[in-house]
Amino acid sequence: MTSAAEVYLQEHEEELLRAYFDLLRIPSVSALPQHQDDVRRAAEWVAERLRHIGVPHVELLPTERNPVVYGEWLVDPAKPTALLYGHYDVQPPDPLDLWETPPFEPTVRNGRVYARGASDDKGNLFAALCGVEALVRTQGKPPINLKFFFEGEEEIGSPSLAPVIEAHRQKLACDFVISADGGMYDYDLPSVTLSSKGLCACEVVLRTAATDLHSGQYGAAVPNAVQSLVQLAATFHTPEGKVAIAGFYDKVRELTPEERAEIAAVPFNEQQLLERVGAKALWGEPGYSPLERMWARPTLDLNGIWGGFQGEGVKTVTPCEAHVKITCRLVPDQDPEEILDLIERHVTTHCPPWAEVSVKRFPGSARPFAVRRDHPALLTAKQVLRELYGKEPLAERTGGTVPVAELFQRLLGADMIFFAWGMPDNRVHAPNESYRLEDFRMMARAYTRYLEALAR
Structure with missing residues (x-):
């Protein structure tokens, strides 16, 4: 059954996409000093978007480099409190000559939005906010207590995050973190992420x-x-x-037989991977499958x-x-x-x-992260994905690094649940990065259901 929030997303899609494109036009490249003002502009844009949604308290937390956009909406002390994480900075667009259209002028082709940050992480971040907005517009407030934490240094290793989290432990206190940075295993193959390197x-x-x-x-x-x-x-x-x-x-930490069986249950086609990346053969540590090497070695x-x-x-x-x-x-x-x-x-x-x-x-080191399989917010995410896709979600790991996941776990005692819709062929960090409009819609819709389910 389609909820009122989902109807809102359908009826306001054009308006929401216009705002999404406005965010993509800001060249918030944190690695390049010449874009320092653009990074700040992106932070202010995201803060203003939170105010537009109705978040009662919004501020920019200063760091040694780029500010953290913080927001807080506490609706009921009896409800759980989730901290929604994402990042508004992006990778450099180079090499520019390989882009089919300008990297900071979003272009829609064949049902995809092409731009730097279209997926990582502006698309995922904004789709999550669309889900929150839809719930607020149809119910007057979010169904659980929400805090928002959007950083501007993820693409350079989040060097300022540990000090800012330590300085604001009480402000950031929460039951768990939801990451709007990450992805699914593949189209029509929903997944939950158990760890990051x-x-x-x-x-x-x-x-x-x-x-x-x-x-x-x-x-x-x-x-x-x-x-x-x-x-x-x-x-x-x-x-x-x-x-x-x-x-x-x-x-x-060696993989247990159960963990190896769990990874082996994930559909993997070596030939498809070779074709996707344009390689002739795979290479790596002997004694482990390609997925085990990519995810857990x-x-x-x-x-x-x-x-x-x-x-x-x-x-x-x-x-x-x-x-x-x-x-x-x-x-x-x-x-x-x-x-x-x-x-x-x-x-x-x-x-x-x-x-x-x-x-x-180099600065920016990060420790590995893992979440326990019986975490209530993880089980709820699996439930929502099961309802949306009509199939059991896969359990995957990521070979990438989200430094803040381990920081939240160690400094706040809050585990991170990855809930985002990046896909393997979105070409993040590469020319012609893109995000399917279908995935953008699915993520916004999923957030309305996930937050409702967490409240229950």
């Missing part, structure tokens, strides 16, 4: 001489920094794909490697310096700082004797 990052810098040298005069005698770094980088993995850093797996990725001459044509130099950037996705019970210690020890041990090496650690 942690993250740490560093850059390894290797030097072999005081300056670049003439390769004809010195190349046969003086070590080459690029060659030396490649030699070092090759020691990070075994040929089969296992991370070869001593101690890397020591604290990894730690990784070490070389994200960029450079040194010497990078321009067109030829420059005959023997480089004196080379760099490699590394990120690790972590699983329970790995600690980001301990993993960086292990990397530093490894590069010191395996560095060629003719070179010097150093490790630069």
